[in-house]
Amino acid sequence: MNVVSARGLTKTYGRGRAARKVLDAADLDVSGGEMVAVAGRSGSGKSTLLHLIGGLDRPDAGTLEVAGSRLDRLTERGFTDLRRHQVGFIFQFFHLVPELTGEENVAMPTRLVNGHSSGLARARALIRELGLDEVSGRLPHTLSGGEQQRFAIARALVNEPAVLLADEPTGNLDADAARTVLRHLRAVASGGRAVLLATHDEAAAEIADRVVHLDGGRLRA
Amino acid sequence: MIASARGAWSRLRGRRGRSLLAAAGIAAVAAMMGTATTVAYGLATGFDRAAERADLPDLIARFEPEQVDEVDARVEALPNVASRSYRQEATEVPLASAGQATSSGAVHVVGDGRRGYAIVAGDDLSGAGDEVVVERGLADAWGLAPGDRLSVAGVDARIVGVAVAPDNVAFPLASAPRVYVASQGLGAQLGADPGLTNMALIWSQDPSRLDTTLVQARAVSFGIDNLRFLTRAGVQVQLDEAAGIVIALLIAFSAAALGVAGVTLGATARAEVQRRLETIGVMRGLGFSRIGVAAQYGLEAVIVAVPAGALGLGVGALLAYGPSARLLESLNELPPGAALLAPLAGCLLVIVGLVALATMWPAWRAASRRPAEILRGAELTARPRRLPYPAGFFGLGARLVAARVGRTAATVSVLAVSTALVLLMLALATRLDALQNDPASLGKRYQLTVNGAPDSTLPVVRDVPGVAAAAPRYEASAADSFQLGETFKLIAFPGDHTEYESPPVTEGRRVQTAGEAEIGAGLANALGARRGSTIAAQLGSGREVRFRVVGIVAALGNEGRVAYVRPTRLLEGDPGLTPAIAVRLSPGADPAQVTSELRSRGIDTAAVGAATSSSREFLGVLADVLRVVAIVNILIALFILTQSLALTALERRPTLAVLRAGGAGRREVALVLAGGATLVVALAAPAGVVLERAVLGPAVADMAVDYVTLPLSADVGQITFAVLGLLLLALTAALWVARQVGRTPIAVALREE
Numbered sequence: 006m007n008v009v010s011a012r013g014l015t016k017t018y019g020r021g022r023a024a025r026k027v028l029d030a031a032d033l034d035v036s037g038g039e040m041v042a043v044a045g046r047s048g049s050g051k052s053t054l055l056h057l058i059g060g061l062d063r064p065d066a067g068t069l070e071v072a073g074s075r076l077d078r079l080t081e082r083g084f085t086d087l088r089r090h091q092v093g094f095i096f097q098f099f100h101l102v103p104e105l106t107g108e109e110n111v112a113m114p115t116r117l118v119n120g121h122s123s124g125l126a127r128a129r130a131l132i133r134e135l136g137l138d139e140v141s142g143r144l145p146h147t148l149s150g151g152e153q154q155r156f157a158i159a160r161a162l163v164n165e166p167a168v169l170l171a172d173e174p175t176g177n178l179d180a181d182a183a184r185t186v187l188r189h190l191r192a193v194a195s196g197g198r199a200v201l202l203a204t205h206d207e208a209a210a211e212i213a214d215r216v217v218h219l220d221g222g223r224l225r226a
Numbered sequence: 227m228i229a230s231a232r233g234a235w236s237r238l239r240g241r242r243g244r245s246l247l248a249a250a251g252i253a254a255v256a257a258m259m260g261t262a263t264t265v266a267y268g269l270a271t272g273f274d275r276a277a278e279r280a281d282l283p284d285l286i287a288r289f290e291p292e293q294v295d296e297v298d299a300r301v302e303a304l305p306n307v308a309s310r311s312y313r314q315e316a317t318e319v320p321l322a323s324a325g326q327a328t329s330s331g332a333v334h335v336v337g338d339g340r341r342g343y344a345i346v347a348g349d350d351l352s353g354a355g356d357e358v359v360v361e362r363g364l365a366d367a368w369g370l371a372p373g374d375r376l377s378v379a380g381v382d383a384r385i386v387g388v389a390v391a392p393d394n395v396a397f398p399l400a401s402a403p404r405v406y407v408a409s410q411g412l413g414a415q416l417g418a419d420p421g422l423t424n425m426a427l428i429w430s431q432d433p434s435r436l437d438t439t440l441v442q443a444r445a446v447s448f449g450i451d452n453l454r455f456l457t458r459a460g461v462q463v464q465l466d467e468a469a470g471i472v473i474a475l476l477i478a479f480s481a482a483a484l485g486v487a488g489v490t491l492g493a494t495a496r497a498e499v500q501r502r503l504e505t506i507g508v509m510r511g512l513g514f515s516r517i518g519v520a521a522q523y524g525l526e527a528v529i530v531a532v533p534a535g536a537l538g539l540g541v542g543a544l545l546a547y548g549p550s551a552r553l554l555e556s557l558n559e560l561p562p563g564a565a566l567l568a569p570l571a572g573c574l575l576v577i578v579g580l581v582a583l584a585t586m587w588p589a590w591r592a593a594s595r596r597p598a599e600i601l602r603g604a605e606l607t608a609r610p611r612r613l614p615y616p617a618g619f620f621g622l623g624a625r626l627v628a629a630r631v632g633r634t635a636a637t638v639s640v641l642a643v644s645t646a647l648v649l650l651m652l653a654l655a656t657r658l659d660a661l662q663n664d665p666a667s668l669g670k671r672y673q674l675t676v677n678g679a680p681d682s683t684l685p686v687v688r689d690v691p692g693v694a695a696a697a698p699r700y701e702a703s704a705a706d707s708f709q710l711g712e713t714f715k716l717i718a719f720p721g722d723h724t725e726y727e728s729p730p731v732t733e734g735r736r737v738q739t740a741g742e743a744e745i746g747a748g749l750a751n752a753l754g755a756r757r758g759s760t761i762a763a764q765l766g767s768g769r770e771v772r773f774r775v776v777g778i779v780a781a782l783g784n785e786g787r788v789a790y791v792r793p794t795r796l797l798e799g800d801p802g803l804t805p806a807i808a809v810r811l812s813p814g815a816d817p818a819q820v821t822s823e824l825r826s827r828g829i830d831t832a833a834v835g836a837a838t839s840s841s842r843e844f845l846g847v848l849a850d851v852l853r854v855v856a857i858v859n860i861l862i863a864l865f866i867l868t869q870s871l872a873l874t875a876l877e878r879r880p881t882l883a884v885l886r887a888g889g890a891g892r893r894e895v896a897l898v899l900a901g902g903a904t905l906v907v908a909l910a911a912p913a914g915v916v917l918e919r920a921v922l923g924p925a926v927a928d929m930a931v932d933y934v935t936l937p938l939s940a941d942v943g944q945i946t947f948a949v950l951g952l953l954l955l956a957l958t959a960a961l962w963v964a965r966q967v968g969r970t971p972i973a974v975a976l977r978e979e
Contacts, residue, residue, distance in 0.1 A: 053973075061887055061972040082891070089889025096976070100884040104625035109617070114888045116618055160888070 008167050008199035009035040009058055013067035015222075016053050027053050029222030030067065035201055037167070040194035042210045043203045045219035051203035054219065055170045058201065059092045060084040072167040089117050093161030097173035099153040101145040101160075107152070108132060108141040111159040118164055131159040135189060151182025158189055169193055171202035175209055187212050234526040247872055249530050252581060253538035254865040259573045260542020261858050264562075265550040267569045272559030276392040277458060279560060280344035283427035284436055284458050286393060287443065288315070290451040290768075291424045294337075300446045301426055306439045308431045311339030312423035314413070317402060322377040326368040332402040333378060335413035337420070342427045343406065344560075348372030348387035351408040358383040358412055362555060363396025364403035378405060381415050393456065396558040433458070451768045454705050499523065499588040506592050520590040527585035528578055535577040539570050546854050616901075619885075619894050623901025626874055626881070637870045638909045641952070644863040645914025646922050649940035649948050651856045653923060657938060672726045673817050674809040674831040675699070676824070683829055687807055690823050692815035695725060698805035700793050704763035706753055707770050714749045714787035716763055718796050719808070726808045727790070733757055734777030740794040743773035748786020750778050761789060763799070771799035863952065867959035870906060871899050875967050882967055883975035896964035903956035911949045915940070 016028040027050035035041050043051050056062040058071060060079070069076040072091040079087065088094075101110045111132060115124025132141050135155045145153055154174060161169055171190060175183035183206065191212050194200040202209060210216045217224045238245045276282075289297075294312050301310050314335040321331035336351065347365070349372070351357050358376055365371065365388045374385045389406060390396075397403035407413045409420045430436050436457060447453050499506070509519050543566065551561040616624070627634055672695075676683060687696040700718040719726055724736065729746070734757040737744050743761060755761055759775045773791055781788045797803060809831065811820060821831050875882060882895060923938040940948070 056973040056976075059887065061976070085886075085889060085891040088887060089891075092889075094884075094887045096884070100880060100976075102622065102881050102884070104629060105622065113619075113622070113885070117889045117894065164889070 006036055007034045007070075008037050008072055009033065009201065010070045011058070011067065012069075014054070014057060014064050014069060015066040016050070016057065016062070016064050026222050028057070028064070031219070031222065031224045033217065033224055035168070035199045037199050038194060038197045039215065040191060040200040040202070040213045042213035042216045043201065043219055043224075044205070044210055044216055045203075047205075049219045050222060051219055052172050054224075055172050055201065055203050058168070059094055059170045060087045089114075090164060091167045093164070093166040093169045095154070095157050095161050095169065095171040095174045097176040099145070099150070099157045099177070101153055101156055103145050106142050106144055107137060107148065107156045110145070110156055111141075111163055114160060114164050124163060127165070128159065128163050131162055132156075135159050149182065150178045151185055154178060154182070154186050155189065158186065158193075162193065166198065168199040168201065171200065171204075173204055173206075174202060175204065175206045180208075183208065231525060231529065234522065234529055238526055238529060244876070245530055247869070249534035251865060251869050252531050252534040252577065253541070254862055256535040256538025256573070256577050257542035257545070258538075258858050258862055259577065260539035260570065261546040261855060262542075263539075263569050263573050264543045264546040264566060265553075265855075267566060268550045268554055268562050271562060271565070272554045272557065273392055275562065275565070276344065276390055276554075276559040280389075280391050281340055281342055281429075282392060282458055283340070283342050284430040284433050285428040285439065285443075286342075286456045287426045287428065287453060288456075289424055289426075289447075289453045291422045292450060294421055294423045297423055297426060297450070300450075301428060301443075303446065304428075304439050304442050306430045306432055306435050308429045309340055310429070311342070311427045312337055313425040313427065314409070314418050314423055315425045316416075316418070319379050320377070321364075321403060321405065323368055323370060323375065328403060330402045331378070332404045333416065334404060334406045334425070335409050335416070335418040336406050337409045337423075340427065340429065341406075342393070343389040343391035345387045346390050346560075348385070350387055350389075351406065351411065352386070353408045353411050355411050355415065356382065356384045357386045357408060359387040359389045359406040360385055361397060361404040361558075362388050362390050363398065363400070363558065364405070366396075366555065367398055367403075376405070378407065378412065379416055381412065383407070383412055390558055390560060392558045393458075394558060396556050454764075499585075499592050503592060506589065510593055514593075516590055516593040519593040520586040523589035524582045524586040527581045531578045531581035532574070535574050535581075539573055539577075542858065543570060545858065549854050619890070619897040620901035620904070623898040623903075624905040626878055626898065627870070627902035627905050630874070630877075633870065633873070634906065634909075637866060637906055638913065640866055641863060641906060641910035642913035642917055644859055644866070645910055645948055645952060646917035647859050648856060648863075648951070649914065649918040649944060650922050650938065651859075652944040652948065653918070653938045653940045656941075656944070670727055670834055672808040672810040673834055674811070674821065674824075675834055676807040676809065676829055676831050678804065679807060679829060684807060686827055687809055687824065687829065690820060690827070692812055692820040692823070693809055694812040694815075695810045696807050697721070697726060698793075699726065699808040700796055700803055700805045702763075702765055702796060702800055702803055704765050704789075707762035707764045714746075714752075714763075714789060715784050716743075716765075716789050716791055716796055718791050718793040720793055723790050726810060729779040729781040731777050732780050734775070736777055737790055737792060738776070740792045741772075741774055742776045743789045743791045744777035744779050745775055745790075746781035746784070746786035746788040747778055748781070748784070749789060750775075750786075752787060763789070765796075765800045767800040767802065769799040771795050860951070860955070864955045864959060867903050867906065867956055868962060871903055871959050871963040872966070874902055875899065875963050879967075879970070879975040883970075883972045886972045887976070892964050892968045895967050896960050899960035899963050899967075900957060903960050904953070907949075907952045907956045911952055914948070915945055 011031060011033040014028050014031040014033075015026065017024050017026045019025055027048075031054065033041075033054075043054060045051050053062070057064050057069060057076075060071070060076060064077070067077075071087060074083070074087055074091070076084070076087070101107070102113070105113065108128065112125050112128040115121050115128060118124060129141075132138060135158060137152060137155055137159070140148055140152055145156075148156070154177075158174075161171075169190070174186055174190065178186060187206075187209055190200055190202065194214070202213070204210065215226070217226055291314070297312065298310070301307060316333045316335070317331075318329060319331040319333045320329045321327065341350065343359075345359070346362055348359075351359055358378055360370055360376065365385075370376065370385055370388075372385050372387055376383050376385055391404070394400050394404075407416065409418060413420070428439070430439055436459075440455060440457070443455070444453075506519055509522075510516075514522075547561070547566075554561050676687060684696060684698065687693060697719050700716075702716045703713060704716050705713050717723070717727065722736075731744065732747060734744070745755060745761065749761075750756065753759075753761065755775050757775055757777065760772055761775060762770055762772045764770050773789065773795070779790070780786075793805075809820075811817060817833065821833075824831050882898070885894065885898070919939045923940070
């Protein structure tokens with residue numbers, strides 16, 4: 006069953022002669038348990054595609070359905086609910102809150118949903134699962150890049166989203182750390198979630214179930 | 227230069243939102259300075275301006291009516307006299323117009339020569355039969371204008387002009403409204419003898435040698451009864467004292483305004499420079515000098531500061547101009563008008579200079595690093611610390627704000643000063659209210675008075691249920707014989723006056739015998755009198771009575787220019803003095819019931835107020851000025867909080883964007899910002915309370931009145947009100963900034979990393 010289904014997605018930045026169409030009637034389906042890598046040159050629109058699917062931005066045209074919700078019919082509040090319950094994000098630069106410890110970073114999204122105490126237990130379980138037990142009380146600037154990205158993965162998963170979106174998750178990591186992160190993402194997909202990652206990394210493409218290329222605003226297999 | 231300006235303008239347009247935020251901050255600071263400048267400049271120069279325009283004489287002498295020729299011969303012989311003119315002043319003259327009437331009008335019959343007043347509407351007297359010029363206070367209070375009719379002692383007159391003379395405060399602050407008539411015009415109809423005068427106006431050649439003229443005038447005054455002098459300097463001292471509280475408050479207010487200016491502008495500039503460190507690194511890499519980089523930032527700052535500063539100053543001046551003009555009018559002074567533009571222009575220069583410096587300094591410092599280092603260091607976030615804040619979004623906000631220690635300390639400092647100022651104004655308002663309505667604030671322990679009653683009334687009053695005590699109270703106006711022009715009040719009760727009026731003794735003891743006096747600290751200051759000194763009081767009867775000072779008291783009434791004595795010697799000096807009856811009520815007695823009981827026995831009473839009804843209006847005007855200052859101050863506090871949160875939100879856009887990407891809505895973002903604002907308030911509120919109670923309150927009280935201890939510490943209710951108000955401002959600021967954050971697309975905010 007498709008967790009993500011996009012048809013004719015179009016997005017243009019700028020206006021008039023400065024307008025640049027980064028997505029031009031792009032189609033994409035991702036089902037639960039599937040890991041799909043989106044490859045393409047810098048500026049080809051990979052991040053834009055993830056932002057649209059994650060409800061961070063709205064397309065100019067096309068239809069988009071994520072976890073059963075038609076995004077073109079959602080209000081702002083609906084988008085917030087979608088991000089809160091159905092989508093997890095991982096960024097290239099981790100974006101951990103520097104004032105919070107690793108564990109606090111992971112637990113922060115659980116405050117957005119009912120049952121914060123069970124969320125806290127989930128956060129601790131994920132931290133254990135990702136091998137971060139010993140460093141969970143440390144502030145981000147004292148952690149390695151790989152550790153920071155694993156905390157970011159835990160944070161993205163803590164509210165048990167249907168789809169995990171990873172934007173260049175290994176772009177800022179050394180090879181070893183990148184392998185560890187990709188292994189964890191693969192495990193997430195194997196657990197039944199849809200995983201979509203935008204990447205330049207060939208290793209990431211290799212580990213994915215499917216690779217789609219974004220070129221000239223269109224997606225092709 | 228033009229190309230640089232164009233470039234700067236284009237860069238500012240490119241970041242319109244932040245430029246507008248900086249402009250709003252500058253405008254708010256400028257509004258504060260505009261308010262302070264308008265009131266302070268108006269008060270500081272009002273008397274001189276009015277005196278200049280009115281051609282106010284250097285010396286005014288009042289005396290019993292004499293032949294003009296006789297007086298003129300003596301005045302002509304005085305040294306240092308440039309010119310002179312004479313008037314007849316008639317008091318207790320009935321005036322009436324369109325439903326308004328008073329029996330205490332003062333008619334000045336003016337002759338040839340200099341007038342000593344300024345016409346502010348209509349024309350001066352031409353000498354025609356029915357012309358009258360009215361003082362502005364009367365015109366404002368009764369709604370009179372040139373062309374209207376006024377009955378003067380029953381004679382119908384035409385108002386031809388409105389005048390201002392700053393030798394006294396205006397009606398109704400002064401109890402007698404003044405009108406001017408020409409001696410050959412309405413004066414003749416009123417029966418004024420043009421050959422007589424009781425008032426001489428003297429202009430000196432050299433005002434600094436006026437003391438010589440005064441000594442000579444005193445020496446040649448034999449045969450002239452009830453002679454009293456009033457100097458121009460003496461008038462100014464009295465008026466300055468009346469405005470003392472406002473001026474003192476404005477000094478504190480202006481200091482806070484400058485503090486706010488420095489902090490907000492500095493913080494904004496630093497954040498902007500930090501944001502653009504990479505640009506600075508590139509500029510340096512391309513060969514720009516440090517001065518070139520700093521100058522470019524300075525130019526941008528000036529382009530923003532000039533219009534924003536001018537707008538803020540204009541708004542502040544407009545807000546304050548009305549109340550301050552009313553204050554000046556009540557003092558018979560003139561508002562500054564176009565003359566205010568010069569100090570406002572000076573303020574604009576200060577603001578623009580301050581903004582340029584606050585912007586150039588961090589740019590200069592940033593540019594002093596090596597370009598590669600600058601490029602590497604293009605990072606906004608300070609190194610975080612582990613701090614014991616609450617968990618959740620609220621606690622996160624506190625941590626985000628606390629991460630910027632310097633800015634948080636500066637914001638807390640300025641907010642604390644603002645809080646202290648608001649508390650001070652609340653305390654001052656309470657004090658003014660007490661002065662207006664609570665007799666106890668002036669040390670009065672009686673609640674009712676009976677005026678003009680025969681001696682037989684006293685036992686009747688004492689018998690009325692609810693009356694604890696009643697006694698005759700004598701009051702006489704006097705001038706000091708040694709220092710002419712210093713007037714004061716003599717108050718006497720038979721026996722112990724502290725049963726009825728009990729200002730605290732600050733030095734010496736209470737009066738015990740007929741020849742002794744305890745004097746207010748205001749009078750002691752004016753005369754340089756101490757315990758053991760002798761005061762010589764020249765009474766309205768023309769006689770002089772002397773008392774030995776045995777104590778100094780903290781009396782608030784009449785600016786502390788009072789002396790408590792026993793009636794014996796006072797009545798020797800003025801046997802015609804009639805007392806009022808002071809009525810002290812039993813604890814719990816209902817004043818209305820006692821009043822009604824007394825009325826049923828044919829005795830009319832008056833409730834004892836703290837200030838006279840005319841002073842009450844003056845205090846009301848003061849309160850208006852304070853209200854304007856308070857409103858601007860509250861807006862500034864709101865701006866400081868908003869600016870601080872906006873800067874935090876600006877710097878931490880990626881952090882907030884990540885929270886939003888994870889499902890945080892506007893409510894959660896507002897919670898984060900509210901946490902930050904609450905931390906600032908939690909630190910600023912106690913600091914503000916301490917500042918008000920320990921520093922500002924006592925300092926302003928000392929500056930406002932030196933003849934009494936004026937308690938100006940905020941009470942618990944006022945502190946609670948201020949703290950709740952601050953929290954409300956914090957919430958407002960958080961909601962507003964959260965709204966702004968919510969408008970930025972998450973994807974855009976994430977790209978800014």
